[in-house]
Amino acid sequence: xxxxxxxxxxxxxxxxxxxxxxxxxxxxxxxxxxxxxxxxxxxxxxxxxxxxxxxxxxxxxxxxxxxxxxxxxxxxxxxxxxxxxxxxxxxxxxxxxxxxxxxxxxxxxxxxxxxxxxxxxxxxxxxxxxxxxxxxxxxxxxxxxxxxxxxxxxxxxx
Amino acid sequence: xxxxxxxxxxxxxxxxxxxxxxxxxxxxxxxxxxxxxxxxxxxxxxxxxxxxxxxxxxxxxxxxxxxxxxxxxxxxxxxxxxxxxxxxxxxxxxxxxxxxxxxxxxxxxxxxxxxxxxxxxxxxxxxxxxxxxxxxxxxxxxxxxxxxxxxxxxxxxxxxxxxxxxxxxxxxxxxxxxxxxxxxxxxxxxxxxxxxxxxxxxxxxxxxxxxxxxxxxxxxxxxxxxxxxxxxxxxxxxxxxxxxxxxxxxxxxxxxxxxxxxxxxxxxxxxxxxxxxxxxxxxxxxxxxxxxxxxxxxxxxxxxxxxxxxxxxxxxxxxxxxxxxxxxxxxxxxxxxxxxxxxxxxxxxxxxxxxxxxxxxxxxxxxxxxxxxxxxxxxxxxxxxxxxxxxxxxxxxxxxxxxxxxxxxxxxxxxxxxxxxxxxxxxxxxxxxxxxxxxxxxxxxxxxxxxxxxxxxxxxxxxxxxxxxxxxxxxxxxxxxxxxxxxxxxxxxxxxxxxxx
Numbered sequence: 001x002x003x004x005x006x007x008x009x010x011x012x013x014x015x016x017x018x019x020x021x022x023x024x025x026x027x028x029x030x031x032x033x034x035x036x037x038x039x040x041x042x043x044x045x046x047x048x049x050x051x052x053x054x055x056x057x058x059x060x061x062x063x064x065x066x067x068x069x070x071x072x073x074x075x076x077x078x079x080x081x082x083x084x085x086x087x088x089x090x091x092x093x094x095x096x097x098x099x100x101x102x103x104x105x106x107x108x109x110x111x112x113x114x115x116x117x118x119x120x121x122x123x124x125x126x127x128x129x130x131x132x133x134x135x136x137x138x139x140x141x142x143x144x145x146x147x148x149x150x151x152x153x154x155x156x157x158x
Numbered sequence: 159x160x161x162x163x164x165x166x167x168x169x170x171x172x173x174x175x176x177x178x179x180x181x182x183x184x185x186x187x188x189x190x191x192x193x194x195x196x197x198x199x200x201x202x203x204x205x206x207x208x209x210x211x212x213x214x215x216x217x218x219x220x221x222x223x224x225x226x227x228x229x230x231x232x233x234x235x236x237x238x239x240x241x242x243x244x245x246x247x248x249x250x251x252x253x254x255x256x257x258x259x260x261x262x263x264x265x266x267x268x269x270x271x272x273x274x275x276x277x278x279x280x281x282x283x284x285x286x287x288x289x290x291x292x293x294x295x296x297x298x299x300x301x302x303x304x305x306x307x308x309x310x311x312x313x314x315x316x317x318x319x320x321x322x323x324x325x326x327x328x329x330x331x332x333x334x335x336x337x338x339x340x341x342x343x344x345x346x347x348x349x350x351x352x353x354x355x356x357x358x359x360x361x362x363x364x365x366x367x368x369x370x371x372x373x374x375x376x377x378x379x380x381x382x383x384x385x386x387x388x389x390x391x392x393x394x395x396x397x398x399x400x401x402x403x404x405x406x407x408x409x410x411x412x413x414x415x416x417x418x419x420x421x422x423x424x425x426x427x428x429x430x431x432x433x434x435x436x437x438x439x440x441x442x443x444x445x446x447x448x449x450x451x452x453x454x455x456x457x458x459x460x461x462x463x464x465x466x467x468x469x470x471x472x473x474x475x476x477x478x479x480x481x482x483x484x485x486x487x488x489x490x491x492x493x494x495x496x497x498x499x500x501x502x503x504x505x506x507x508x509x510x511x512x513x514x515x516x517x518x519x520x521x522x523x524x525x526x527x528x529x530x531x532x533x534x535x536x537x538x539x540x541x542x543x544x545x546x547x548x549x550x551x552x553x554x555x556x557x558x559x560x561x562x563x564x565x566x567x568x569x570x571x572x573x574x575x576x577x578x579x580x581x582x583x584x585x586x587x588x589x590x591x592x593x594x595x596x597x598x599x600x601x602x603x604x605x606x607x608x609x610x611x612x613x614x615x616x617x618x619x620x621x622x623x624x625x626x627x628x629x630x631x632x633x634x635x636x637x638x639x640x641x642x643x644x645x646x647x648x649x650x651x652x653x654x655x656x657x658x659x
Contacts, residue, residue, distance in 0.1 A: 011179045014297050019171035033175045040179050070395050070402070087169050094161040101162065116159040134649075138550050150159070 007044065008069055014057055017118070018064045023114035026067040029086045035067040036055050042067075060096045061118075065110060081092045104143055107131075111139040112147075187519035197547040222443075255446055263431045268325055279431040280385045284394035284403060300620060305339035313351055315446030318436070326436045328429060331355045358400045361418040363433070365442060369575070370406050386438035392430075396423060403430045410441060423550075451572040471604035520630070530650035531592035533640065535580060536547065549650035570611040571653040572603055579655040582631070588655060595642035599629045605635035605655060615639070631658040 022032035042063050050056040061131055083102060089095035101109060107129070114125045122136040129136065195290045225322040263279040311335045314320045317327060324330040332353030339347040348366030364371035385407075394403040401423045406415040414434050420426035535628040547569065573579070580587070589598065601615035618638060619630040629638065643649045 007182065009179060015171040015176060016169075019168050019175065020166050022623060023169060029172075029641075032179070033172065036171065036175060037178055037182070040182055044182060052435070087165070089165060090168075094165055097161050098165060112159075112162075113166075114359065117163060142552070147159075150161070 007040065010056065010060070011040065013053070014060050017057060018060055020117065021061055021110075021113055022064050022068055023083060024101075024117070025106055025110045026071060027083050027109070029083065031071050035064055035071055038067045039064045042087065058124070058128060062130075065129050066105075068106070068110070078135070081097065098149070100147055100150060103142075104146060106140045108143040108146075109138050112143045116139055175558055177296045215593055255657045259656045263428060266328075266432075277435065279428065279435055281428065281588060282385065282390060282392050282405060282431055282434065283381045283383055284392045284402075284427075295497040298531050305337055308336045308338055308351075309348065310334055312446060316349065316351075316442055316444065317536055318440055318443055322436060322440070327432050328354055328629055331362070334358075349444075351474060356421075358419060358421045360427070361416065363414045363417075365444075366415070367409055369573070370408065371415040385434060388434070388438050390434060394426075401426055405430055405434060405436070408436060412442075412444075460647045474567075492645055528636060530642070530648070533642070533652045534590040535578070535654055535656070536575070536588040537580055537582035539582045541582065541585075544578045544652045544654055546650035547574075547646060550649065551648040552646075569653075571637050571651075572609060572611050574637075574653045575608060577637065577653040579657070581657040581659060583659050584631070584659075586621075586628045586630050588623075589640060591626070593644065593647075594626070596645045599641050600623070600629055600638055600640075602632065602638045603634045604632075605657075629656075632656055 015036065018036045019032055022035040023029060026032050026035065039060055039117045043060065048059060050059055071113075084095060084098055089098050101112060104112065109131055111125055114120045114128060115122070120128065122140065123133075124138045125134040130141075169251070179542050203319065263281050264563055265278040268277065277481040308316070313336050314323045316338075317329075323334075330393040333354045334351060334353050336349060336351035338349035341347050346367050348371060350371070351363040352360065360533045380391045382389060382391045384390075388407045388409055390405050390407040392403070394401060399417060400421040402417070402419050403426045404415070404417040408414070416430060416435055419427050420429070525550045529547045530551050533544050533546070535542050535544065600620045602618045603613050603615050607613040607646065616632075617638075618632065620627045620640070621630070629640070635655065638654050638656055640652045640654065641649065642652070
């Protein structure tokens with residue numbers, strides 16, 4: 001498979017995943033688009049050898065998370081466009097939950113998304129975010145404290 | 159979190175993004191490094207030509223006060239400026255572009271006493287920050303160190319005076335703040351400066367004695383190069399809204415780090431180059447920042463409050479996140495601490511540990527303390543106490559009506575060169591906690607790996623005794639990270655350097 005086909009394949013396979021992750025970390029649809037675009041650009045630049053689909057996804061998520069970090073580092077403002085304005089929550093409960101998640105620090109939002117949505121363990125999240133698993137666990141723990149009222153008992157543990 | 163999943167499932171990458179992604183093309187390869195200097199060479203030709211023209215037309219200054227010729231690495235002084243006698247023609251020589259340390263970014267002129275001196279700025283190559291980033295450590299001022307804020311005048315004096323700040327560093331437009339810290343014995347630990355002239359234009363500059371200043375992230379693609387006799391590590395990124403440039407180096411047993419965010423890449427690189435040139439040539443005036451406050455008070459390294467000597471300083475809900483500045487969302491107490499009454503604070507007994515009782519003064523029970531208990535390591539030859547600087551801790555202080563959770567992110571064990579140390583012939587050492595943890599695990603690295611934070615650790619054996627844990631030592635010198643877990647209180651990691659002879 002040549003690289004343009006491979007890129008198309010990768011875009012089709014992972015663009016939603018990466019966009020959601022970037023959105024969860026950045027909370028700004030425009031910045032999230034930029035982060036995803038830069039991720040794929042990085043892929044074209046590096047052309048890494050990726051073992052399988054899981055490896056591919058983890059690599060792309062890692063680059064996306066790094067791009068998000070860079071964007072957050074230069075961004076000293078609130079998101080220009082509010083996420084919930086672009087993607088409205090279907091009901092009040094969901095809106096409240098999303099507002100609570102968006103109020104978390106970015107590193108906690110990243111850990112929450114990768115754990116609760118993508119299903120990664122703290123070790124895997126640590127590898128993606130470039131943090132120790134213990135740090136990820138502390139982010140998750142603090143996020144859980146903040147979101148406790150939205151979590152059902154069965155979901156609290158890792 | 160079902161609702162979160164449902165919400166996220168409903169989010170799709172927009173079509174506009176999909177189209178942008180499908181149209182992406184692989185970026186062209188960077189031009190060979192020498193081509194980047196084509197324009198510089200052209201500019202040089204123009205400068206030389208112009209210089210020749212001025213000389214030919216009889217420009218008075220060019221004949222009576224020629225610009226001095228300073229090789230790269232030269233240290234300027236007012237006297238030298240006045241005594242200068244050679245024309246400045248060495249901005250870019252053919253050999254300049256062959257070695258990274260010899261490249262230049264051009265320079266800047268300083269006029270004084272009717273004489274103009276030209277200072278050459280070194281070119282710095284930056285690695286990108288797109289690759290793997292590793293969390294390595296965070297600011298963690300040593301226990302007992304004293305910290306205080308620096309005034310604007312002190313900052314200027316530290317950097318070599320107002321002239322250095324404005325003319326050589328070009329920091330004139332930045333609002334400067336900072337602090338410095340000293341060890342208990344009064345020796346200099348480090349200083350941190352923050353310059354800001356806008357939301358996207360700011361920098362951090364740090365200097366620490368004996369080691370590079372702590373940082374939260376290390377990038378795999380950083381470029382290390384020789385500049386003006388220094389080994390400089392540099393990396394950076396370019397975004398739509400601005401860029402970041404970061405360098406670090408050691409000079410005269412002091413570590414320096416400069417981390418700049420700017421809207422203009424060219425300006426950013428000039429500022430970094432100016433800083434490197436200045437520090438490489440002149441260093442800092444560390445004596446200008448004096449010492450801790452005379453009355454013995456100090457500024458808390460976490461919340462910034464002034465704490466009187468002898469006063470206990472407790473944080474509620476303090477969180478120091480990796481990669482983030484510390485902030486406080488709870489109150490702080492500066493009430494005098496009375497060890498004699500400490501056992502009654504929560505109405506709970508002290509830990510029933512004979513060794514502890516024999517060798518240590520009473521302390522409040524672990525659940526009353528705002529940080530994890532000290533760990534004492536005992537062997538036949540003696541003992542060493544270690545405090546954790548890497549922990550998550552929940553505490554309750556009913557007497558003060560305070561409580562909270564604390565998370566502290568400390569140095570990587572292999573960067574913790576001041577770790578308590580013991581040398582022993584014993585096979586095992588005793589790990590003696592004030593409050594026995596529910597679980598203990600230990601990893602270690604050979605001490606030949608000091609400073610190599612990417613080195614892989616090995617597991618070590620820690621057996622559970624009745625009142626303590628026993629750690630089995632490896633032969634030789636090893637750095638041990640002892641992680642303790644209290645189910646109700648949190649977890650803490652302790653670092654010791656233990657040598658078995």
